[in-house]
Amino acid sequence: MKIVLTSDTYFGRKLTALERGFNSSEEMDDVIIQNWNKRVGSKDVVIHLGNFGWDPISSEGAMAFLEGNIKFIPATHDTHMPEVSLFRMGRHQILINSITKFPEHNLIVSPWPLMDWYGKSEGVIHAHGGTIKTDIENGHRFNANIGNWNLAPIELDFLKEMIDLKN
Numbered sequence: 001m002k003i004v005l006t007s008d009t010y011f012g013r014k015l016t017a018l019e020r021g022f023n024s025s026e027e028m029d030d031v032i033i034q035n036w037n038k039r040v041g042s043k044d045v046v047i048h049l050g051n052f053g054w055d056p057i058s059s060e061g062a063m064a065f066l067e068g069n070i071k072f073i074p075a076t077h078d079t080h081m082p083e084v085s086l087f088r089m090g091r092h093q094i095l096i097n098s099i100t101k102f103p104e105h106n107l108i109v110s111p112w113p114l115m116d117w118y119g120k121s122e123g124v125i126h127a128h129g130g131t132i133k134t135d136i137e138n139g140h141r142f143n144a145n146i147g148n149w150n151l152a153p154i155e156l157d158f159l160k161e162m163i164d165l166k167n
Contacts, residue, residue, distance in 0.1 A: 108124055
């Protein structure tokens with residue numbers, strides 16, 4: 001089982017698709033789903049840090065094709081997520097705390113970047129969504145925005161390797 005991180009997929013959002021160089025949201029969605037499933041297996045855990053889909057129909061449609069068990073932290077554009085049936089059926093999980101610790105993985109996550117976080121001075125990794133850049137010089141803070149990682153989720157082990165190379 002791998003731990004994989006991502007955010008800001010924006011399934012179904014035409015403006016985001018155009019900004020990412022696609023002709024349609026369907027084209028963008030297909031590429032993200034394909035990239036996601038190349039990296040994520042059925043037993044892997046995906047921590048999604050917000051802005052999953054633009055609307056309930058696009059979110060439901062994309063989620064039906066994605067591998068892994070998604071632990072979801074809602075962000076600004078996710079008010080519709082509790083309506084998605086795969087959450088109601090228990091296949092995936094919505095986390096109620098916007099800042100969530102995973103001490104067993106030396107990880108703290110949120111939909112936005114934190115300047116300070118629990119365990120920062122001890123090397124706890126902070127992964128976030130949004131548009132603020134990754135900063136491994138001032139603590140181990142990584143932006144999991146799917147647009148920063150070739151439209152694919154990023155493995156937590158890869159982030160740990162980046163930190164090891166820096167040190």
